[in-house]
Amino acid sequence: MEGDGNNPLDKGSAPAVSPGATxxxxxxxxxxxxxAAELIHERPYSDVCIEAIAARAGVGKQTIYRWWTSKAAVLMEACAAMVAREVPLPDNGSFVLDLRDYLQHICAFFENQLSRPAIAGLLAEAQCNAELARAFQDRLLMQRRTVLRTxxxxxxxxxELRPGVDLDVIMDMIHGALWYRTLLLKAPLDEAFIENIIAQVMAGSGTRPPGNAAPD
Amino acid sequence: MEGDGNNPLDKGSAPAVSPGATxxxxxxxxxxxxxAAELIHERPYSDVCIEAIAARAGVGKQTIYRWWTSKAAVLMEACAAMVAREVPLPDNGSFVLDLRDYLQHICAFFENQLSRPAIAGLLAEAQCNAELARAFQDRLLMQRRTVLRTxxxxxxxxxELRPGVDLDVIMDMIHGALWYRTLLLKAPLDEAFIENIIAQVMAGSGTRPPGNAAPD
Amino acid sequence: MEGDGNNPLDKGSAPAVSPGATxxxxxxxxxxxxxAAELIHERPYSDVCIEAIAARAGVGKQTIYRWWTSKAAVLMEACAAMVAREVPLPDNGSFVLDLRDYLQHICAFFENQLSRPAIAGLLAEAQCNAELARAFQDRLLMQRRTVLRTxxxxxxxxxELRPGVDLDVIMDMIHGALWYRTLLLKAPLDEAFIENIIAQVMAGSGTRPPGNAAPD
Amino acid sequence: MEGDGNNPLDKGSAPAVSPGATxxxxxxxxxxxxxAAELIHERPYSDVCIEAIAARAGVGKQTIYRWWTSKAAVLMEACAAMVAREVPLPDNGSFVLDLRDYLQHICAFFENQLSRPAIAGLLAEAQCNAELARAFQDRLLMQRRTVLRTxxxxxxxxxELRPGVDLDVIMDMIHGALWYRTLLLKAPLDEAFIENIIAQVMAGSGTRPPGNAAPD
DNA sequence: AACTAACCGAGACGGTACGTCTCGTCTTCGC
DNA sequence: GCGAAGACGAGACGTACCGTCTCGGTTAGTT
Incomplete structure (x- = not known):
C-alpha cells in the first residue's frame, strides 16, 4: 500500500524531500x-464526493488533491487495499479442490455486496479514462488472474486438464460468469452455481471424458 | 419502444389525460x-447532464423531468432503443453455426464500442437503484438471453448438446466472457476469441467427445 | 368596474362579437x-403569480392572459375595486371637520394594512412601466385627489383658507405624509398624527393667524 | 460601508475566523x-437577478449567497453606498437658506431618476420583510431625517421657527411630498416646487406672520 | 336544429432564474 | 512547507413560473 511504487493515479510520495519540509x-x-472505504459502504458511488471524504477524514480537501488525481484514484487505492489481502493461492493437491476453494473465496467477496457499488463505479469511470482503466486491471483484476492461472x-x-486448452478463454469464462452474475444479473453466487461452473470446466477441459457427467 | 408500456423509470405516456389537456x-x-444518444457517444457518462441533453434537444429541462425520473432513465431508454433492433435469431440448421452467428453479431455490437460508457454508467447506477437494475436486465439483457436460450x-x-447440461450456467459463461472482456479487460472480441468460446462450449456440452482435441 | 371603459391594461371586453361567439x-x-385579492392578502407581492391566481380561481392561465396584460394589471383592477368604494366626499359645513373626516377615512384604509404589499408592488412596477404608472395614478390616486381638492x-x-395658497403643494404634502408614514416609516396613522397635520395645514394656509398655537 | 458592522441582511464579514481560513x-x-449598481440602472428591478449580478461581477453565485441573504440585501447595500455620500449638512446661517440647500440637493438625487426603480423595488419588498424594512429605514431614510432634523x-x-411645532410632522410632510411626487405622481421636483414647500413650511411654522411671505 | 366561432379548463411546451450543492483551485494561518 | 480551513469561480442540480401553444368540450348567437 502507501502509494506502493509507481501508480500514475497517485502522485508519488514526495521524493527527495527538501530541507525543512514535513x-x-x-x-x-x-x-x-x-x-473513503466507509463512505462507499454507506452510499452510492456518485455521492461519495471528495468533500465528504475530506470531512470524514478530518482533512483539508487540498490534502487529497495533493496526493491523488481524483476521487476514483482514492477509491481505487482503497478498494485495492481491500482486495489485496483476499486472494490466497489454495493448494489442496487437486485441481477441482483448488478451483472450488478459489471460487468459494472470490464469491464470498462478491457476496459481501458492500463493494459492488464501488467496483461498478470505478468500472464505469474506467471506460472513459485510460489511466484508471489500467489501474483497474492491474490492481483489481490481475492478482486474481494470476492466482487462477496458477x-x-x-x-x-x-x-488433470488437457494440455491444448486455451487458458485465457477459460479464465474469461469463469471470471466473466462471476462478474456477469453479480453486477448484471444480481443473481446469487451460491454453492450450486460454483459446482455448475466446475462441472462445465471439467467437462470442457478435463482429461476424463465428459460421459461420466451424463452417462449417455 | 416509445415508453412501450409500463417501465417504472418512465412516468407513463400521458396518463389518464384530463379533458382538454395537450x-x-x-x-x-x-x-x-x-x-442523449449523441451525447453519450461524445463524452463520459458523468458529463452527460440533463442540461446538456435539454440544450441539445432544444427542449426545456422540465420536459425531461416531466417524463423521466433521472438522466439514467433517459439513457436507459436511449440504449434500449439501440439494442432493441439488433438481436436477430439466427437459424442455420446447426447449433455451431447459429452460435457463431449470434456471437459475431453481438461482438460486432460491442466492438462498435460507442455504447460502452453508457452501459457501464447505467450498470454502476443500477448497483444502488433497484428500479434501474430491473430495467437494465429487462431492457438490455433479456432479449439476448432469450435468443441465446433458444x-x-x-x-x-x-x-447437438447433451441434454443434462445447465443452460443457465453456459449462458452466464458465454455472456460473462463477452462483458468481462469488453468492459473489464478492454480486450478485443475478435474471430479467434469467438472460435475459442465455441470450442470450449462444444467440448463441455457437445455430444461429440472432445477426443479430437485430446485423442486420449 | 368590469373593464369600465378603456383601460389599456385590460384588453377590452370582446367588442363587435362575431356570429356564434361566446x-x-x-x-x-x-x-x-x-x-388575486385573496392571494395578495396572504403572501408577498412577488409570490402572487399568475399560476397561483389561475389555480385559485379554477381557471386556465390563458383565460387570464386573454383579458389582462400581466399580473400587475390583474392586481391593479383588484385594488382599484377595493379603493373605489371607499372615498366618500364629506360635507360637514366646515373645512376642518371635512378635512378631519377625510383623513380619518383614508387613514383607516391604510391602517387596514392588508393592501400595502399590493400597492407597494404595483408602485414598484410602475416605475418601469409607463402604462402601469398611468393606471396607478388614474385608478388609485385621482379619486382621492379629486375629493381632497374639492x-x-x-x-x-x-x-377658511387663504386664497393665494398653492393647493397642489398642500395636497402633495398631506398625501405625501400619509404614504411616507405608511410605506416608508411604517409608523401608525393615529389621531394625534391627523390632528398635527390639520394644525400644520391651518397654520400655514388658514386665514386665522397661527398665533393661537404660539401666542408669542 | 463595507458591511459596516451589524446589518442583519449581510451575514457579517468572516465571523470568528477559524485558524487558516481565507x-x-x-x-x-x-x-x-x-x-448590482450598474444593473439596476440598466433594467427593471425584477430583471436584476442574482445570476446577472454574479455574471457581471465575474463571480460565482455562491459568493453572493454566502454574504447576503437575497438580491434585495445586495441592492440595499449598493443603494446605501450611493446615498451615503450625498447628504451634506448645509450651514448658511439661515433656516430658509439651509432648507433650500437641503431640498435642492435631495431633489437632484431623486431627479437623477436612475435610482427610482431600485428604491421602489426595495420599498415593495420591505412591505413583507421586517428585516429589510428596518434596513431600508436605517440605511436610506435615517441619514436624511437626521440632517433635516438638525x-x-x-x-x-x-x-426662525416657532418652538411649539411638531418637527416630526413637518419632516413627514416635507419628505412625504418629495417621495409622493417622485414615485407616485412622477411629477418633476423643480425650483417652483421647492419654493412652494418652503413657503408652506414658513407660513405654517415660521415666527413671522404668514402674510409677509406672500405680498411684501 | 344544425352550424360555428370564440371562450373555457387543462396542461405540455421552450425558456429563465431560483437557491443549493459539489467541483477543483487558491489563499491564509498555525504548527 | 505541510495540513486545516474555507473562500473562490464555475456550473449542474431539480423546482417554480413565465408566456405561448394546443387540445377537447361548452356555449351562445346566427342561419
Missing part, C-alpha cells in the same frame, strides 16, 4: 483511505 | 432520446 | 379578481 | 456591489 502524513493518508497450470501439469 | 409531444420525446435449446433438441 | 365569462372574471376649494370659497 | 474577498465584494432644530433655536 513528509507525507501517514495519519492523513490512512484517514483518507478509511474514510491453479489452471497446476491442473495441466498434473494431467 | 398530450405528450412526440417531437420532444424523440429529440430527447436522440440528444439457440441452446434447439441444440439440445437436435441432439 | 362573450366574456362573468364567472371567470370575478373569480380571477377575487383570487374639500380644499370649499375651504377657500368659504374664506 | 477571509472575505474584498475584490469580489466590491465587484458585486458595482455590478436644520429644523437650528431654525427653532435661532428663533
Amino acid at each position: 513528509r507525507r502524513s501517514k495519519r492523513a493518508h490512512e484517514a483518507i483511505l478509511n474514510a 491453479i489452471l497450470e497446476r491442473g495441466v501439469s498434473r494431467g | 398530450r405528450r409531444s412526440k417531437r420532444a420525446h424523440e429529440a430527447i432520446l436522440n440528444a 439457440i441452446l435449446e434447439r441444440g439440445v433438441s437436435r441432439g | 362573450r366574456r365569462s362573468k364567472r371567470a372574471h370575478e373569480a380571477i379578481l377575487n383570487a 374639500i380644499l376649494e370649499r375651504g377657500v370659497s368659504r374664506g | 477571509r472575505r474577498s474584498k475584490r469580489a465584494h466590491e465587484a458585486i456591489l458595482n455590478a 436644520i429644523l432644530e437650528r431654525g427653532v433655536s435661532r428663533g
Whole structure:
C-alpha cells in the first residue's frame, strides 16, 4: 500500500524531500483511505464526493488533491487495499479442490455486496479514462488472474486438464460468469452455481471424458 | 419502444389525460432520446447532464423531468432503443453455426464500442437503484438471453448438446466472457476469441467427445 | 368596474362579437379578481403569480392572459375595486371637520394594512412601466385627489383658507405624509398624527393667524 | 460601508475566523456591489437577478449567497453606498437658506431618476420583510431625517421657527411630498416646487406672520 | 336544429432564474 | 512547507413560473 511504487493515479510520495519540509502524513493518508472505504459502504458511488471524504477524514480537501488525481484514484487505492489481502493461492493437491476453494473465496467477496457499488463505479469511470482503466486491471483484476492461472497450470501439469486448452478463454469464462452474475444479473453466487461452473470446466477441459457427467 | 408500456423509470405516456389537456409531444420525446444518444457517444457518462441533453434537444429541462425520473432513465431508454433492433435469431440448421452467428453479431455490437460508457454508467447506477437494475436486465439483457436460450435449446433438441447440461450456467459463461472482456479487460472480441468460446462450449456440452482435441 | 371603459391594461371586453361567439365569462372574471385579492392578502407581492391566481380561481392561465396584460394589471383592477368604494366626499359645513373626516377615512384604509404589499408592488412596477404608472395614478390616486381638492376649494370659497395658497403643494404634502408614514416609516396613522397635520395645514394656509398655537 | 458592522441582511464579514481560513474577498465584494449598481440602472428591478449580478461581477453565485441573504440585501447595500455620500449638512446661517440647500440637493438625487426603480423595488419588498424594512429605514431614510432634523432644530433655536411645532410632522410632510411626487405622481421636483414647500413650511411654522411671505 | 366561432379548463411546451450543492483551485494561518 | 480551513469561480442540480401553444368540450348567437 502507501502509494506502493509507481501508480500514475497517485502522485508519488514526495521524493527527495527538501530541507525543512514535513513528509507525507501517514495519519492523513490512512484517514483518507478509511474514510473513503466507509463512505462507499454507506452510499452510492456518485455521492461519495471528495468533500465528504475530506470531512470524514478530518482533512483539508487540498490534502487529497495533493496526493491523488481524483476521487476514483482514492477509491481505487482503497478498494485495492481491500482486495489485496483476499486472494490466497489454495493448494489442496487437486485441481477441482483448488478451483472450488478459489471460487468459494472470490464469491464470498462478491457476496459481501458492500463493494459492488464501488467496483461498478470505478468500472464505469474506467471506460472513459485510460489511466484508471489500467489501474483497474492491474490492481483489481490481475492478482486474481494470476492466482487462477496458477491453479489452471497446476491442473495441466498434473494431467488433470488437457494440455491444448486455451487458458485465457477459460479464465474469461469463469471470471466473466462471476462478474456477469453479480453486477448484471444480481443473481446469487451460491454453492450450486460454483459446482455448475466446475462441472462445465471439467467437462470442457478435463482429461476424463465428459460421459461420466451424463452417462449417455 | 416509445415508453412501450409500463417501465417504472418512465412516468407513463400521458396518463389518464384530463379533458382538454395537450398530450405528450412526440417531437420532444424523440429529440430527447436522440440528444442523449449523441451525447453519450461524445463524452463520459458523468458529463452527460440533463442540461446538456435539454440544450441539445432544444427542449426545456422540465420536459425531461416531466417524463423521466433521472438522466439514467433517459439513457436507459436511449440504449434500449439501440439494442432493441439488433438481436436477430439466427437459424442455420446447426447449433455451431447459429452460435457463431449470434456471437459475431453481438461482438460486432460491442466492438462498435460507442455504447460502452453508457452501459457501464447505467450498470454502476443500477448497483444502488433497484428500479434501474430491473430495467437494465429487462431492457438490455433479456432479449439476448432469450435468443441465446433458444439457440441452446434447439441444440439440445437436435441432439447437438447433451441434454443434462445447465443452460443457465453456459449462458452466464458465454455472456460473462463477452462483458468481462469488453468492459473489464478492454480486450478485443475478435474471430479467434469467438472460435475459442465455441470450442470450449462444444467440448463441455457437445455430444461429440472432445477426443479430437485430446485423442486420449 | 368590469373593464369600465378603456383601460389599456385590460384588453377590452370582446367588442363587435362575431356570429356564434361566446362573450366574456362573468364567472371567470370575478373569480380571477377575487383570487388575486385573496392571494395578495396572504403572501408577498412577488409570490402572487399568475399560476397561483389561475389555480385559485379554477381557471386556465390563458383565460387570464386573454383579458389582462400581466399580473400587475390583474392586481391593479383588484385594488382599484377595493379603493373605489371607499372615498366618500364629506360635507360637514366646515373645512376642518371635512378635512378631519377625510383623513380619518383614508387613514383607516391604510391602517387596514392588508393592501400595502399590493400597492407597494404595483408602485414598484410602475416605475418601469409607463402604462402601469398611468393606471396607478388614474385608478388609485385621482379619486382621492379629486375629493381632497374639492374639500380644499370649499375651504377657500368659504374664506377658511387663504386664497393665494398653492393647493397642489398642500395636497402633495398631506398625501405625501400619509404614504411616507405608511410605506416608508411604517409608523401608525393615529389621531394625534391627523390632528398635527390639520394644525400644520391651518397654520400655514388658514386665514386665522397661527398665533393661537404660539401666542408669542 | 463595507458591511459596516451589524446589518442583519449581510451575514457579517468572516465571523470568528477559524485558524487558516481565507477571509472575505474584498475584490469580489466590491465587484458585486458595482455590478448590482450598474444593473439596476440598466433594467427593471425584477430583471436584476442574482445570476446577472454574479455574471457581471465575474463571480460565482455562491459568493453572493454566502454574504447576503437575497438580491434585495445586495441592492440595499449598493443603494446605501450611493446615498451615503450625498447628504451634506448645509450651514448658511439661515433656516430658509439651509432648507433650500437641503431640498435642492435631495431633489437632484431623486431627479437623477436612475435610482427610482431600485428604491421602489426595495420599498415593495420591505412591505413583507421586517428585516429589510428596518434596513431600508436605517440605511436610506435615517441619514436624511437626521440632517433635516438638525436644520429644523437650528431654525427653532435661532428663533426662525416657532418652538411649539411638531418637527416630526413637518419632516413627514416635507419628505412625504418629495417621495409622493417622485414615485407616485412622477411629477418633476423643480425650483417652483421647492419654493412652494418652503413657503408652506414658513407660513405654517415660521415666527413671522404668514402674510409677509406672500405680498411684501 | 344544425352550424360555428370564440371562450373555457387543462396542461405540455421552450425558456429563465431560483437557491443549493459539489467541483477543483487558491489563499491564509498555525504548527 | 505541510495540513486545516474555507473562500473562490464555475456550473449542474431539480423546482417554480413565465408566456405561448394546443387540445377537447361548452356555449351562445346566427342561419
